[in-house]
Amino acid sequence: MAIRALEIEDLRCLEKCVWEPSERVNVVVGENGAGKTSLLEAVVLAATGRALRSGSSRAAIAYNAKRLRVRVGFGKALSAGTLVYERSPQARVWLLNDEAVRSTIRVYEQLPILVFSPESHYAALQDAQVRRTTMHWLLFHVEPLFLDTWRRYQRVLKQRNMALRNKDATYRMFDPGLCQTGEVLAGFWSVNQKALQEPFQRLAARLRLTIPVEMVLYPGWQGKSFMEALSQAHLGDERLGYTQLGPHRSDIRFLLGGRPIQQVASHGQQKVIINAWRLALAQAVQAAGKEPLVLVDDLAAELDSERRHAFYEELSTSEVQALVTAIERDDLPSSATMFHVEHGCLHQS
Numbered sequence: 001m002a003i004r005a006l007e008i009e010d011l012r013c014l015e016k017c018v019w020e021p022s023e024r025v026n027v028v029v030g031e032n033g034a035g036k037t038s039l040l041e042a043v044v045l046a047a048t049g050r051a052l053r054s055g056s057s058r059a060a061i062a063y064n065a066k067r068l069r070v071r072v073g074f075g076k077a078l079s080a081g082t083l084v085y086e087r088s089p090q091a092r093v094w095l096l097n098d099e100a101v102r103s104t105i106r107v108y109e110q111l112p113i114l115v116f117s118p119e120s121h122y123a124a125l126q127d128a129q130v131r132r133t134t135m136h137w138l139l140f141h142v143e144p145l146f147l148d149t150w151r152r153y154q155r156v157l158k159q160r161n162m163a164l165r166n167k168d169a170t171y172r173m174f175d176p177g178l179c180q181t182g183e184v185l186a187g188f189w190s191v192n193q194k195a196l197q198e199p200f201q202r203l204a205a206r207l208r209l210t211i212p213v214e215m216v217l218y219p220g221w222q223g224k225s226f227m228e229a230l231s232q233a234h235l236g237d238e239r240l241g242y243t244q245l246g247p248h249r250s251d252i253r254f255l256l257g258g259r260p261i262q263q264v265a266s267h268g269q270q271k272v273i274i275n276a277w278r279l280a281l282a283q284a285v286q287a288a289g290k291e292p293l294v295l296v297d298d299l300a301a302e303l304d305s306e307r308r309h310a311f312y313e314e315l316s317t318s319e320v321q322a323l324v325t326a327i328e329r330d331d332l333p334s335s336a337t338m339f340h341v342e343h344g345c346l347h348q349s
Contacts, residue, residue, distance in 0.1 A: 001075040001110060001291050002321045003043065010065035011045075012038040013344040022337040025315050025322045029329055029349070030341035036325035039341065040115070040295045043323065046072045046083040047111040047293075049094055049104060057087050074111060081110060105147070112141050112290050114282050117297040121274050125262070128251045135189065135252060138281045142288040143188050153181035157243060165241045172234065178246065179227045185247040186219040186226065193217040193252065196280050203276035206314060207307045211257050213273055220249040252277075271302050275311065283318055294322040305331050312336070 006019040013035045030036050041052035041060060045068075051057040061068045067088035075081050086093040094101040101107055114137070123130040139146040156177045163171035197215055204213050221229035229245050237243055254261045254273050261270055285292045294315065299308050312333040315322045326332060340349045 001079060001081075003072055003074050003111075003293065003323075004076075004080075005071075005073040006039070006042060007069075007071040008039070008042045009069040010062040011042050011060050011068045011070065012062055014038050014042070015062060015065075015344055017344065017346050019339070019346055021321070021323060021339075023321055024319060025312070025324065025333055025336040026339065027324045027326055027332050027336045028339045028341055028346070029326050029332075031327065034341045035344045035346070036341055037297050038344075039346070040297055040323060040325065042070045043072065043293070043295060044113065044115065045087075046070045046085045047107060047113050049085065049092070049101070049107075052115070052117075057092070058089055061087060061089070072111075083107065083111070108140065112137070112285055112292045113295060114278060114292055115295045115297070116275060116278060116299070116302070117295075118301045120278075121271055121302060124274050124278070125270055128249075131252050132250055134278065134281065135192075135250070138192060138284060139188050141285045141290050141292075142192065145184075146188055149181050149184050149188075153178065153185055153247060156181065157246065157248060161242045164237055164243065167238075171237075175227065175230055178243075179230065182220070182226050182247050186250070189217055189219060189247070189250055192284070196277075196284060199283060200277050200280040203279050203314065204273055206310050207272045207276055207303070208310065209269060209272045209276070211269070213261075213276075214255045214258075215277065216253045216255055218249075218251040218253060220247045220251075221245040268304070272307060275302060279311070279314060279318075282320055286318065286320055292320055294320050296322060296324040298325060298327075300327065 002023045003021055006021070008014045008017040013033070019039065028036050028039055037052065044050065044052040045057060045060065051060050067086055070085045072083040073080070074083070081097050084093070084095040096107055096110070124134060156174050160171050160174040160178060163174070193215060200215055201213060223229050226246065233245050256265045256269065256273070261273055265273065282292045282294050299311065303311060309331045312331065316333045316335050338349045340347050
């Protein structure tokens, strides 16, 4: 749901700040160190309970402050709500509609956020786990049965791995349950990968990628049947003490001209491909009736002027709420609501 108001106290260089973004594209302009990324981090803290930067959220507490506090007002009318996140060196308070957050799932359902930054680009390019987690973000929001199926799969996988570690020959009794849930998960991945292919390729072309690009699914095993693959891998599983194959190893791989982008694509082409993929994910969540929140930090480090302009145009026409940081006003969409931050103070401009 769209953010209506953001109140921040003592988060890094932001001592006291109130921000009321529009429901579409919002751009915050300011010099390095002015507090632009800290605004986005405030949203991430409230929506996920985790800091945007590496390390503990304790590190986000302003110098000489006793605690940081973020309050987010979101939604409208009957769907309106509030998120409050407070962090001191000793404890954390996280509230949704004045009730303690005991399950992060409730918060994730309310505010689906997707972060675009130089760090998220390189992580998605280099780490299969990051790509897997990003696809899980999509599946969580578009497949009603995904979360329950994933939890059941993880329970069986844990039991099988425990038996393997203990050299217990009965570990294979867990194979039918693992395969049953695993095939369902693989089906979710396959359906959504196929649905994403055309929008992803369209967005890559819109960002001026001239070579054909393809998104390929690796379901977590080779061959048609998960059961067959699991049976063939049992000796290796016994030797290693864990399950090598399955949806917990699923991945999305990108081919440029039929070859892996890590091998043949320039850094610029890689950035275009990853940003097109992630934007396609956000649009898919929106098409499913959710309201994703797109956070874009330092797009100038990701894309050149022409591609930034195309990216902003796509954001504007997608009608998602976006919070964007920039150093300069060049290439920014004319329809965006503009803000300026300086020395931790935010003003609409």
